[in-house]
Amino acid sequence: MPLGTYLPYLLIMAAVTYLVRALPYVLMKKKIENRFVKSFMAYLPYAVLAAMTFPAILYATSFLWSALAGLAAAVIAAYFERGLFTVALSACFAALLAEVLIRYIIT
Amino acid sequence: MNTGISEWKRGLVSGIPIALGYFAVSFTFGIVAVSSGLNWQEAVLISALNLTSAGQFAGLNIMIAAGTYFEMALSQLVINLRYALMSVALSQKADESIHGIYRWLFAFFHTDEIFAVAAGEERLTRRFFFGLMVLPFFGWTLGTLAGALGGSILPDMICDALGLALYGMFIAIFIPAAKGSRKVMAVVALAICFNCCFYYIPGLNRISSGFAIIISAVAAAALAAAVLPEEEG
Numbered sequence: 001m002p003l004g005t006y007l008p009y010l011l012i013m014a015a016v017t018y019l020v021r022a023l024p025y026v027l028m029k030k031k032i033e034n035r036f037v038k039s040f041m042a043y044l045p046y047a048v049l050a051a052m053t054f055p056a057i058l059y060a061t062s063f064l065w066s067a068l069a070g071l072a073a074a075v076i077a078a079y080f081e082r083g084l085f086t087v088a089l090s091a092c093f094a095a096l097l098a099e100v101l102i103r104y105i106i107t
Numbered sequence: 108m109n110t111g112i113s114e115w116k117r118g119l120v121s122g123i124p125i126a127l128g129y130f131a132v133s134f135t136f137g138i139v140a141v142s143s144g145l146n147w148q149e150a151v152l153i154s155a156l157n158l159t160s161a162g163q164f165a166g167l168n169i170m171i172a173a174g175t176y177f178e179m180a181l182s183q184l185v186i187n188l189r190y191a192l193m194s195v196a197l198s199q200k201a202d203e204s205i206h207g208i209y210r211w212l213f214a215f216f217h218t219d220e221i222f223a224v225a226a227g228e229e230r231l232t233r234r235f236f237f238g239l240m241v242l243p244f245f246g247w248t249l250g251t252l253a254g255a256l257g258g259s260i261l262p263d264m265i266c267d268a269l270g271l272a273l274y275g276m277f278i279a280i281f282i283p284a285a286k287g288s289r290k291v292m293a294v295v296a297l298a299i300c301f302n303c304c305f306y307y308i309p310g311l312n313r314i315s316s317g318f319a320i321i322i323s324a325v326a327a328a329a330l331a332a333a334v335l336p337e338e339e340g
Contacts, residue, residue: 001145001170010149012176013166014156016183021190022214028198039332045196045226046284046291047298047324047331048189049277052219054299055306056316057274061267070271071278078282084224088124091275096268103264 061095063102070095111234118238124272125220126246131269132160133247137254139164143171147255154251158218158244161316162186189321193222197231204233216240220273223280290335297327 032038061067073094077087133154140150145167157163162183169179194217198210205213213236221243225231285292305311305319314322 001149005173006145006149006170008176009166009170009179010153010156012179013153013162013183016180017157017159017162017187017190018215020184020187021194021217022211023194024191025194025198025201025214025217026210028195032199035336036332039336040328041196041199042337043291043294043328043331044192044324045222046281047294047327048192048219048320049223049281050295050298051302051320051323051327053274053277053281055303057271060270060274062263063267066267067271070268070275074271074275074278075282078279079286081283081286082279084121084227084276084279085124087279088128088272088275091271091278092268095271096264099264099267 061099063099065102066095066098069098114232114234115238118235119241120238121224122221122239122242124276125224126242128220128269128272128276129243129246130250130253131266132273133250134254135266136160136163136167137251137256140167140251141255143167145170145255147252150255151248151252155244155248158216158247159187159190160219185315185318189219189324190217190222192321192324193217193219193226197222197225200226200228200231202230202232205231205236209233213240216244218243220276223276227280290331290337293335294327294331297330298323301326 032041057071058064058067061070070091074087074091077090082090136154137147137150140153141147145153153163153167157166165182165186166179168174169182194214197217201210201213216236216239221239224239225236228235281291281295285295301323302319305314305323306316311319
């Protein structure tokens with residue numbers, strides 16, 4: 001792609017993405033006191049993460065069953081409060097195992 | 108009290124699964140970018156300067172289609188608006204060691220997954236964040252490089268498995284929190300219900316997934332904050 005075409009797009013993309021991240025972080029300096037706002041901020045991360053996980057996780061792999069295997073492994077590991085790394089790896093290994101089964105053994 | 112080095116190391120280790128997941132996702136981005144007509148330098152530069160998945164894929168499409176600059180700006184704003192929410196949340200977690208220039212620097216690294224880990228901290232310190240941000244950045248840019256240069260070498264099975272690492276990380280944050288608090292459990296359940304509505308109900312499913320996530324999360328958190336606010340104290 002010609003540099004004259006590529007560069008403006010790249011700069012706009014990067015600038016908007018960066019400012020969306022940076023402005024709220026730099027401008028919010030005070031501690032929030034309002035009870036509703038405090039609760040909202042405390043709840044929001046979990047709400048964002050949950051919404052990002054479901055239902056997207058079900059379609060993240062080539063087979064529904066491998067996604068379900070990964071999901072189940074992650075939920076179990078997380079329920080028993082394993083670390084982030086363990087939970088993520090459990091999901092990966094369970095999904096991999098399920099795919100090996102589906103691709104090479106069951107069919 | 109943790110020493111500086113161990114805080115930094117703890118951050119670094121927390122970044123490992125993120126970096127692995129990013130490698131797989133950005134590998135795909137590299138393949139798509141090159142097959143759309145970009146060279147590998149252009150693909151890698153996009154990843155290095157944006158560090159975001161959905162936004163980059165959308166931006167790439169607009170570049171290829173020779174869309175307007177306004178369309179580019181608006182798409183990035185809408186798709187990445189969730190980062191503004193995350194930055195506000197992290198501004199409440201960041202301790203006094205993250206001030207001035209560090210805020211401008213660190214904000215660049217506010218991705219979904221880095222946020223997921225940082226939000227799980229009781230108190231976010233500069234050293235921890237320094238450790239946390241390093242490997243995901245390299246995972247993302249090197250993954251793009253590998254995908255752009257190497258094409259489709261990595262088998263689907265490995266891509267699939269690595270792709271789940273991202274969701275595994277989310278689950279590792281919100282499941283223990285929901286287990287510990289009925290209110291958080293309600294928040295999580297509401298957010299999932301709302302987002303599934305956007306996904307499965309005809310008509311509603313025309314809304315982009317980025318928007319759907321913002322609306323679902325804000326609605327769930329606001330509803331819970333109004334009806335079930337946290338205890339004062």
